[in-house]
Amino acid sequence: MKACIYTPEKSEIKWSTEELALPTPAADQVQVKVLTASINPIDLALPVIPIVQKDCPGRPVGFDFAGEVTIGSGEYKKGDLVYGVARQGSFCEYTVADVSRIARIPKGMSPVVAASLPVATLVGYQALRDYGILSPGKSVLIIGASGGTGASAVQIAKAHGAKVYAVCSGRNADYVKSLGADVVLDYTKDGFQLPNDQCPAGTVDMVYDCVTSMQDMNYEPTARGTLKEGGMYVCTNATNLNDWMAFFVDRLVPFSVQRPNYSLALVDCNTKDLNDLSDMVSSGKLRIQIKEVPFTAEGCKEAVDAIVSRKIRGKVVIKMLIMSSDAPFIVSHSTSALSLKRFVPSFGCMELHSAIVSP
Missing domain, CATH: 3.40.50.720 (NAD(P)-binding Rossmann-like Domain)
Structure with missing residues (x-):
């Protein structure tokens, strides 16, 4: 699979490739094939917050996801469509998530909309x-x-x-x-x-x-x-x-x-509250304006740029693609240190890598 991971360094944001392992779910987790993921400002700030930065290196970027269960747990079975928060990252082809932090995607809701909701x-x-x-x-x-x-x-x-x-x-x-x-x-x-x-x-x-x-x-x-x-x-x-x-x-x-x-305000992702949001969307009380980008170097750069600019309406959602493992996937991110310093002025910058992960 492929993933976009953190490597905090004082350099510009760029993309490259390296090997990672597939995530294995614990007993109270599901493994999910990610269909969509959403970016949030916290995704850019996380690697330089002293309390949590030690957990970032090598971890896929992102929390929000929607996808298909590939290894089930509890009430969730293989093939179920779910959305929620993945503690181990969501900008990747597969992730794992606690069953207490996910909910089923209701009939009629697209994975694009679902991924925009959790955070x-x-x-x-x-x-x-x-x-x-x-x-x-x-x-x-x-x-x-x-x-x-x-x-x-x-x-x-x-x-x-x-x-x-x-x-x-x-x-x-x-x-x-x-x-x-x-x-x-x-x-x-x-x-x-x-x-x-x-x-x-x-x-x-x-x-x-x-x-x-x-x-x-x-x-x-x-x-x-x-x-x-x-x-x-x-x-x-x-x-x-x-x-x-x-x-x-x-x-x-x-x-x-x-x-x-x-x-x-810090989100507490749980099944009940996710279901509340699903109900609001299904009833027409809540609609999300979404900009879709592909899971490519250029698409992820566009998503980061949108967050850094603070000018985006609504949400940016990344749609996963099947990509050749030998496709060129290195790009220098033009916003780099100057842009990220709007989020993290005291702690330098970070480097993001797109990782090719062997199944």
């Missing part, structure tokens, strides 16, 4: 649900409303009766309105700031910030002003490593060490 859509659904926004009368400000997680969050919040304020560029305003946003705020307008006349101080129960990070604009100092008293500021990334450390420590101790009324 970006699920993290937004869980954040909105866990902080009580999914009910009539609630309100949420979604920053980065045209991207993979933001666009899904707009639809999920609206489908459950919440009022949605959405921040995006002017060129994406009509798209975000079509998703159901009640108020669209164009951050590209001169003098844009939060709170403002469209979203005054003390307006929303929650801010769901899909933009703020160490590399992008920090909305939190001003966007916090839009919160009602006791409202929550939930962010998909952090402006510093201290917030990430506090987030993980918070899960190990019986008291909170995070800042007041603040939390990072």
Whole structure:
């Protein structure tokens, strides 16, 4: 099989070939022939986050996947179509996944759509649900409303009766309105700031910030002003490593060490929540705008470029192909260090390899 793997080094992103072994499932896992995989910003940041970077070398890139079970476990049998999160990577022809982190692809849903859901859509659904926004009368400000997680969050919040304020560029305003946003705020307008006349101080129960990070604009100092008293500021990334450390420590101790009324959002992939997303898609309450690329050097480069640019609407999904093992598969990635430093400015860069793996 073929795979795209991490090799963290201070060099440009490039593709080459090397041998890997086929993944073998444990008793509570299934082996899956991957049909589609989806890229997320975390896939680029993972190799340089100190807590997890040691696990990256040699590991296939990616988490999101949809595919066909080749070795079953529990209720999942050979031939079943499933989707979910693969801890050992998804940009590969075969992967393994915990049975607790997958769900069946429902009839009528394509593997392309299924692969787009697990990380970006699920993290937004869980954040909105866990902080009580999914009910009539609630309100949420979604920053980065045209991207993979933001666009899904707009639809999920609206489908459950919440009022949605959405921040995006002017060129994406009509798209975000079509998703159901009640108020669209164009951050590209001169003098844009939060709170403002469209979203005054003390307006929303929650801010769901899909933009703020160490590399992008920090909305939190001003966007916090839009919160009602006791409202929550939930962010998909952090402006510093201290917030990430506090987030993980918070899960190990019986008291909170995070800042007041603040939390990072990290997906907890599980079968029940995946089925909830499937139901929303099947009922028409949730639709994902998708850009498809092939599993080739050029296609994967295009997927990485789209994530780095922060300009993509919705999701990028990689479709697996049958490729000759002797096909040329080396390409220098033009965005390389400069682009990745938007994600990982303090830790250098990483090298991605496409690996040819013997069956």
